Amino acid sequence: MTTAISIKDLHKTYSNGFIALNGISLEVAEGDFFALLGANGAGKSTTIGIIATLVKKTSGIVEVFGSNVDNNSYETKLDLGIVPQEVNFNHFEKVFDICVTQGGYYGLPRKLAEERSEKYLKQLGLWDKREQQGRQLSGGMKRRLLIARALIHEPRLLILDEPTAGVDIELRRSTWKFLQELNRAGTTIILTTHYLEEAESLCRNIAIIDKGEIVENTSMKALLKKLDTETFILDCRDDLQGLPTLDGFDLVQIDNHSLEVTLDKNQDINEVFKLLDQQDIKIKSMRNKTNRLEQLFVSLLQNSANRAATTQEGRS
Amino acid sequence: MRSASVHYKWIAFSTLVRKEVRRFLRIWIQTLVPPVITISLYFVIFGNLIGRRIGEMSGYAYMDFIVPGLVLMAVINNAYANVVSSFFSQKYQRSIEELLVSPVPNYVILAGFVVGGAARGIMIGVVASVVAMFFSGFHMHNIFITLTVLILSSVVFALGGLINAIYANKFDDINVIPTFVLTPLIYLGGVFYSIELLPDFWQGVSHINPIFYMVDAFRYGILGISDINISYAIMMLLVFVVILYSYAIILLYRGTGLRN
Structure with missing residues (x-):
């Protein structure tokens, strides 16, 4: 089976001396729905930041579908969609423009970027809000916009950093359903979450990270046993x-x-x-x-x- | 191994430029109107009221003499302001991460922001020139030199704005350079006078001011008068472009101020 992501002996020490990652190693198979759990400050977001190239690693190797993120960043980034923990779109841009622009950054011709934006905004229930500025959306809508934006280039691997934080139960459930359908359609999904019920219901495999180290890496079934x-x-x-x-x-x-x-x-x-x-x-x-x-x-x-x-x- | 094609880079570049242009057009009341009001006041007060008492400078009416410098001043300020505020606010809102996680190469990011800033500078330059025609006659000695200087000056200051924004950590940091560096350099760069009027020492000092070369070359393009050799001035502008581009691209590759 193809490995969607492979992390080997990843270390990250910030300039203030804080050791965020202390040699983590992890593999996620293609098609998996994988949970990365950990308390605040455990190293989850640092790991995602390194995969997304927003954080520079101290040492270690990260490969996405067999390509090293250091040497083949164009290739690996095309395969990768990131839904960050914090809302990070331009609050003054219109919802539709945010998605179309992101499509352009991934090389989609404008017409295709518009079609994909329509498709994902509709799927995530945001099509009616397409002419509104990002700042006018509710918290839950902003989170769904982050997901729509990350899917514009239809990545093979989607990484979501606490995608349902602060979202009401109904929206959370509909987001879960959407992610499950996406995973069934073949997208590999890695999820970090504070809602452990979320990980238990959605994910097949799980890794638990604590103080920059992986303390458990197994299947959900084996863990619950x-x-x-x-x-x-x-x-x-x-x-x-x-x-x-x-x-x-x-x-x-x-x-x-x-x-x-x-x-x-x-x-x-x-x-x-x-x-x-x-x-x-x-x-x-x-x-x-x-x-x-x-x-x-x-x-x-x-x-x-x-x-x-x-x-x-x-x-x- | 797949690599970024020219077609892909063109789409990414044009997307970024479109976004930058859309930004300054969306907030036109902040970006396009103030320079027009400011330059009109300069024309009325310095050119018309005070200028009539000054008489001629380098063989032209004072109003005609200051028009190129004032137009270029608006171009420089706007090219700089566009990039520094756009890039920094994207950093501040973290929406710059949209670009950083995407496969867009650093030089395309740089080119997109610089062209966006230069577009605003040039647009303001055109509007300011139209306004100037209400106060002075239309002059165009050499359109090729005028356009070359207009574009190169916009690019130099758009690059400067980008470097400023990369280092900036708070909104105060994007105002320091325009207030304490840019404004003095513009006022001492021969916008309002010919450097022939200065003592030898200050003439020498003026030669290390990049804005002096821009203003002088731009004035030559419009009026045909110059304090220095035009080829030398344009060559200096190109040197500034190369130095600032190299510095900015190194900062982007290092991820200074952008990647932890």
Whole structure:
């Protein structure tokens, strides 16, 4: 399978001495929907900046579809679409002009740039706003305009840096749907996000970056398998007459109608239902208490911090 | 390996120029009207009211003498202002990243901004010349030299504006050079007088002022009078273009002020 992006031993130290990347290596296959997760300042945006040539690396190799970004920047840039975290279009330009101009920068003849602009502005629900200036758009529309602009030259690899930050749920869902369709049509997508639910629903593979190092790089399925416990909220049909006691299970009463139960890998939720039924407590519905990925993410970062602390102790 | 074709570069270049021209036409009230008002005031006050008391300079009525310098002053200021404000505001809004992540080569970026700035300078030059015709007669000694100087001067100062914008970190930084460098050089560059009127020492100093060569050559193109050899003046303009272009392109390749 072709590799869409290959990063080898990438280092970045800023002029103030801050080490943003400490030798990360990563490969993303063509056609993948890949999540790059990390806390603020972990190195996600620096990595994207280096791929986009907006940030100069200290050392390491970055290849896009087998071409080194240092030697073949024309070729690699044609294959690459970048949706930045911050809105970075000219606020005084019209929406349509922003897209057509970007097409021109990628060598599209004006007519084709206009056709593509119409196509993507329509797909992203911005066609009605084409004559408005960028600054007149709402926050969510600005984010979708960034996506439309990045797609004008129809890149094989699209990198989105927190594309749904500050976007309401409805818009976020429609953006997800759009990205999934794009990925099904063959575009490789790399996504950084703060919404872990987003990564869990969309991405097949995942890398977690912490303090400039990759602490996990695996498939989403394999990562979620590592989860030791899972917590459920159970909504009861009738009022509870106190906290029921179930052998082998920890229950917490949230309110008159709700219970919280945490299961480890070897326990079965059906057993909980059976025991509650024996006490004449009927369950109406059930949901996960926390985002599963969030739980793992926190635990991975905690492990990473503990490892760092142990190494530090060993040195002193 | 694919490489950027001439056709691709032409599309990218014309897109950038179109965008730059669209920008200064969109804000015409800020970009096109003020120079016309300023130059009209110069003509009324210096040319007409004060000029009548001065009489002739280098064989021409004072009004006729200052017209080329005033037109060129407007050209220089506008070519510089266009690039410095456009490039810096794109840096400030980070919309310059649209260009930096695209495959547009640095020399095409440079050419696009410079041609955009020169277009505004030349457009203002044409408008200022039309205004000048209301105050003085129409003169054209050598149209080839006039156009050559007009274009080269616009290019020199558009390049200067680009270099200023690359280094600028805040809006104050794009006003320092026009206020403390450009304005004194223009006023001391022979716009309002012939350097023959200066003592020998200050005549020598005037020769290290690039604007002196531009004004003198432009005046020669229009009136046919000059303080220096015209070939030398045009050659100096070309030298300034080469030096500033080389410096600007090095800054773009290094990513100074643009890439972390």
